Amino acid sequence: MLKEAKASEGEIKNLRAHVEDLKVYPEFPLFMLGLEEEYVLYRLRLLSSYIKECEETITKLKRQKDKVEERIDRIKGTLFYRILKFLQPIIGSIWIVREVDELSASLADIKESIIKAKNNITSLSFQRFKLKHVLRMIKSSKNNIINEEKDYLESEIKLWTAVINRLNEQVRRLLELVKRPRVGIDSELRQLCEREECKYLILKEGLQILRKKCRYYPDLFLQPEFLFKKLEEIGDLLEESKKVANTYIVVISHPNIRKAYLEVAENARSDLYIASPYISPEILADLLDRVKKEVSVKIIVRRVDDYEKVRNITKNMANVKIRLGEDVHCKLLINESEVIISSSNISKQGFDVWHEIGVRTNDPNIVNQAKMFFLELWGERKSYKEKYYGKGEISMDGPIQTAFISSYKNIPQLLFDILNRAKKRIVIVSPYLNYGAIKKLLSYVSKDVKITIITRITRQDLVMGLTDPEAITYILDRCKDVWNDPKLHAKVLLIDDRFAIISSLNITDKGLTKNFEAGILTQNITLINVVEKFVSGLRIKRLNTKDLEQEFEASLSTICERHEPEQPRLTTEIEKIPPLPPPVGANLKLPRIRVPLRRRFTGVRGRDKTSKEKGGRVKKKPVPIDLRILEQAFIIAILRLGGRCKLNELLNEVERRVAPKFIYFPWKLQGPRSLAGKSWRDRLVLESCLKFLTEKGLYQIQLSIEGDNVFVKPANIKVFKDFMERFSHFFEGVMK
Structure with missing residues (x-):
């Protein structure tokens, strides 16, 4: 389908040549005829003006002729003129006779001028007649050309309709292609989108010319408008295809986490949001060095000492704000167009030591959802909404088939719903485990489902109480496939190769009930395979009861030596995030470890005799x-x-x-x-x-x-x- 949908370079060249022909034809012949028509009309106007002048001249000459004839008749009618005319041979021409002769000569000139003017009118009229005939010929040719143009435009409309329909089919097939599940950006799809966009722009230019030519034909005027609306719809589909084709989601892990964080920070143009419970000052300083000065940076940390460290680093940075969120455990880095959702803090251990996992994506839905979630934590928004994905059949649209989830709506209830749907196997990756949380989680898993758990058992975690030995004992009894990775800090849940969750959630009581967590839920099989490959590399050593006992005994000797320094005294006031509504799992009831409260007795249980004489032991009063x-x-x-x-x-x-x-x-x-x-x-x-x-x-x-x-x-x-x-x-x- 991909090869069929590709637009060849030859097709684009043909379309461009066709548009050029449409620009020229048939405007050149019409232009020449138009010039000739203008010239003939000009000559006709000029001839008409000449004829009019000649007619006016004849009218004036006729008036002069009438006056001269009247004068001559009046003089000849007198007796005195007749006498002088009779005596003319004897006495010669007397003044009045001479005047009559002069008037007669003038009258002859006037008559001659009238004849000449009439001849001019005749000549000009003949010329005008010929020009009118030429004009009729020009108009006839022009009408023929217009009819030819109309036929041409009708054929062009049919041709452009077919081309636009074909482009519509290609763009729709292209949209189907780009919506197929994938992880990164497909360069072939991007090139395909560029070619289809080139065709779209050529068609748009040609259609504008066609619409301009058809505006003089009432029966053709509306057809280009319909085609233009259809082309605009194709443009919207093409724009959507381009956005989807440029959408990506990639899995980031060691050693690429540091690079990804620095790139997202460097790409920020106006805003950068950071949520990291624990922060290393030198790592944060390196990250902020990449941020432009005009970018507004907001940081949420979890610990007071980290707050003080960040405050010391950013005291001279007016564009950086920091707040303390004691229950915020999510790890986010967000700019205008990208987001990183991971298990890694912005720390040396997270970037260089621990096994971490996260995702980097520019999907607009995930970016906007993560941004609104952060601003809700920050206190700028109070209307955060999130879709719950556990109802009915789980289905996510788009090429990456991934959704943002958080403790506001989906965690932990979504985990329970998805685990309840598991049919073959599940994989739980969590560095810290609590008895109540893991027992609650596994209570939704069918006994026929294979359970794989990857966790972290270290002396320090047992000393600090991050992991319950009772929780490890429970999972060892429940499932046999338990692994230990001493550097684990990733949090992943895989279900039947159908779903994967990457988040900041530890399987602990606080993680399920108190902390504000964030992550992604995906159905993208390509992404799931990448996560599966990462998880398979975490199976360092199988965990058994003997290893647990050894670490536990070592932790007992360590606890007496453990001394944690006091929290530093802050030199600045702490700005905390505003009070937040409780997470969706706040009212979740988790199983507890039931330990009998033993009382201290020195006697044998069940014997109530209180004196040695009666053969019993004295019973001591129990300690409250x-x-x-x-x-x-x-x-x-x-x-x-x-x-x-x-x-x-x-x-x-x-x-x-x-x-x-x-x-x-x-x-x-x-x-x-x-x-x-x-x-x-x-x-x-x-x-x-x-x-x-x-x-x-x-x-x-x-x-x-x-x-x-x-x-x-x-x-x-x-x-x-x-x-x-x-x-x-x-x-x-x-x-x-």
């Missing part, structure tokens, strides 16, 4: 549940801070880092009675809790406050090792 959780939280926080810290540091660490990891945390105490209802941050409550835990704590580990210093010190190594073993429940039971 709230204080057990607080004890774990305090010890974990102090160990993370190096074993000794300030009181405020302890409180901040517990509140920001440790407490959110618990399924339940006693923000207000329920027991013992003396502390019930009070906030755990209260200094007196804290001292009472620490004192109570020191005396009756489970782990027999000393927690003390000396002034503003808080420290933890185990009674002996054995007790400390026992604590570390029991500490594993923190990972297994209460971390998300």
